[in-house]
Amino acid sequence: MNTQALTRIAVRPDVHRADILVRSFGIALGLLMLLCIPAGTVHAQEWTYTVRPGDNLWDFTEEYLTHIRYWKRLQKLNDIQQPRNMPPGSKIRVPIAWLKVQPEPARVMQVSGTAELIRAGSERSVALSVDHELRSGDRIRTAADSNVTLHFADDSELLIQSDSDVVMDTLSSYHKTGMVDTRVRLQQGRVDTRVKPSQGPGSRYHIITPAAVAAVRGTNFRVSTESGQPVSRSEVIEGKVNVSSDIDARLVPAGYGVVAEKGKPTPPPRELLPAPDGSGMPEVYQRLPLAFAWNAVDGAHGYRFQVAEHAEFSTLLADRQTDAPSGLWHDLPDGDYFLRLRAIDDERLEGRNGDYGFSVDARPFPPFLVEPRDNITLRDARPTFSWSEPENVSKYRVQLAADPEFTNLLHDDTQSGTARFKPDQALAAGRYHWRTASIDASGEQGPYSDAHQFEYRAVPPSPDFKEPEVGKDELVIQWQSAGDQVRYHFQMAEDPEFEQLAMDRVIEEPRVVMPRPIPETYYFRAKTIDSDGYEGEFGPAQKLTVQPTSFWSLLIPVILLF
Numbered sequence: 001m002n003t004q005a006l007t008r009i010a011v012r013p014d015v016h017r018a019d020i021l022v023r024s025f026g027i028a029l030g031l032l033m034l035l036c037i038p039a040g041t042v043h044a045q046e047w048t049y050t051v052r053p054g055d056n057l058w059d060f061t062e063e064y065l066t067h068i069r070y071w072k073r074l075q076k077l078n079d080i081q082q083p084r085n086m087p088p089g090s091k092i093r094v095p096i097a098w099l100k101v102q103p104e105p106a107r108v109m110q111v112s113g114t115a116e117l118i119r120a121g122s123e124r125s126v127a128l129s130v131d132h133e134l135r136s137g138d139r140i141r142t143a144a145d146s147n148v149t150l151h152f153a154d155d156s157e158l159l160i161q162s163d164s165d166v167v168m169d170t171l172s173s174y175h176k177t178g179m180v181d182t183r184v185r186l187q188q189g190r191v192d193t194r195v196k197p198s199q200g201p202g203s204r205y206h207i208i209t210p211a212a213v214a215a216v217r218g219t220n221f222r223v224s225t226e227s228g229q230p231v232s233r234s235e236v237i238e239g240k241v242n243v244s245s246d247i248d249a250r251l252v253p254a255g256y257g258v259v260a261e262k263g264k265p266t267p268p269p270r271e272l273l274p275a276p277d278g279s280g281m282p283e284v285y286q287r288l289p290l291a292f293a294w295n296a297v298d299g300a301h302g303y304r305f306q307v308a309e310h311a312e313f314s315t316l317l318a319d320r321q322t323d324a325p326s327g328l329w330h331d332l333p334d335g336d337y338f339l340r341l342r343a344i345d346d347e348r349l350e351g352r353n354g355d356y357g358f359s360v361d362a363r364p365f366p367p368f369l370v371e372p373r374d375n376i377t378l379r380d381a382r383p384t385f386s387w388s389e390p391e392n393v394s395k396y397r398v399q400l401a402a403d404p405e406f407t408n409l410l411h412d413d414t415q416s417g418t419a420r421f422k423p424d425q426a427l428a429a430g431r432y433h434w435r436t437a438s439i440d441a442s443g444e445q446g447p448y449s450d451a452h453q454f455e456y457r458a459v460p461p462s463p464d465f466k467e468p469e470v471g472k473d474e475l476v477i478q479w480q481s482a483g484d485q486v487r488y489h490f491q492m493a494e495d496p497e498f499e500q501l502a503m504d505r506v507i508e509e510p511r512v513v514m515p516r517p518i519p520e521t522y523y524f525r526a527k528t529i530d531s532d533g534y535e536g537e538f539g540p541a542q543k544l545t546v547q548p549t550s551f552w553s554l555l556i557p558v559i560l561l562f
Helices: 003-010 013-036 039-045 057-064 070-078 551-559
Strands: 046-050 091-095 106-112 115-118 125-127 139-142 147-151 157-160 165-173 180-194 204-208 213-216 220-226 229-238 240-244 249-253 256-261 290-293 302-308 318-322 326-329 335-344 354-360 369-371 376-378 385-387 395-401 409-416 430-439 445-448 452-456 474-478 487-493 501-507 511-515 521-529 542-545
Touching (some): 302 326, 369 430, 385 395, 501 521
Antiparallel strands (some): 115 125, 115 139, 165 180, 220 229, 240 249, 290 326, 430 452, 474 511, 487 501
16 A cells, blocks of 8 residues: 555544545435336346246256346246246346356457467467457457458457457357357457347447447447557448447447547547449459559548458458559459448548459460560561460460451461461551460460550662763752652762762752762762651662763873872
């Protein structure tokens, strides 16, 4: 006993006696008020039993009540005239306080991811697994991307979501009455409950947080709280929930939620945001990661999406919160699934559920296209197509089309062994699209890869020269035009190897005009430059000998020697 306590007891004995008198008066007043309570109110905490053939009062008392001595009280309470042979179908009222109470363990139905169990009175944790039995005082902690589903004695279920810390505060039942007392302490995280209808007035189902207690029977609701913050959020999907704090209580109907903060009055329930509309999402996903997108909700400050194998969402395969009306999930095996969407308001209350079914059909995975690359121009009329080789694939289906919808197929066939393909016939100039799909050993074909498109253009033809025009003062070399939006690369040299260039020019027109060169033998050639900058090949070189115009011009080379 501490010093303050000793001081409080030792001083002012008159005050101590007065305190005793006040307390005695309070007790007497309480007893008087209890006697004045109407009988119907007292009976509210009673369980009613329907008599079966062969029942007698002594066997019933021994089976259901805490002590055999209660049989006389029970006889008097119900005015039973024939305790040895009670009429079948008659009713017996039994105060809840007289009933036997026994431990009633909960069972772990499913574990997704990682969770740990800490037994009551122990500090050592073990990995939680399916069929583990939980008793009062046991504690469960879930890791990130993990969740646990519990099954209680009355068939109610509790989904403990990721990063949560939950203690089984009370797990008991009133023997064979069907009434249970389930109290769960949520210290951190989020839980989703599906509570069965009450089997009697003694049944209780409480979710206890540092800020409030959510008490229900026969409903579906969610509760969340955060470590270190005495704030509790309750969202009611079906039925009603009584949320009580240390100051007051609120009855929250379906479609509403409430935020309770320790030490503050509980605000009125507010309506939950409507479910997001995801009706525009595909029914079948053939690409990984899975990309979900839905319509935005007015007033939403965020969203949550969850994926489950069953429509009841008894366990979760994915659980993510996003800021935008969209989300990604990395992988799911091929199969059928359910997606649940919720909008989150400015108080971080999560809204109504929007549930949608979808399928994943992404295997065997499609190859990655290598060549031709997307949006490229080819000059080879018979290009080689190549792609990656996913594991466990025996064949490939290759499609080549003239349209992006692949309705006008130019090639559609399967091949095995190699991830390469070369068309048998040359392509005509134009735009094409191609894609591939994998086929496994069982013959199942997976989804097609993303298509690549390319354009085939023939190599620009070499210019076809006309007869050069050698005038008195100028030289004109011209050739056949290759069309609009093309240019030409023209070269003129004094040697056939074009190492001594006299002219090297890119021009817009299919002709070159230059001053008449000195008498000499020249070589010239040209190539076409396409509109995309692609240069064709130089055609065969042309030879041109420029003759002197007079006798004196023949002497010019001689004069230059002196």
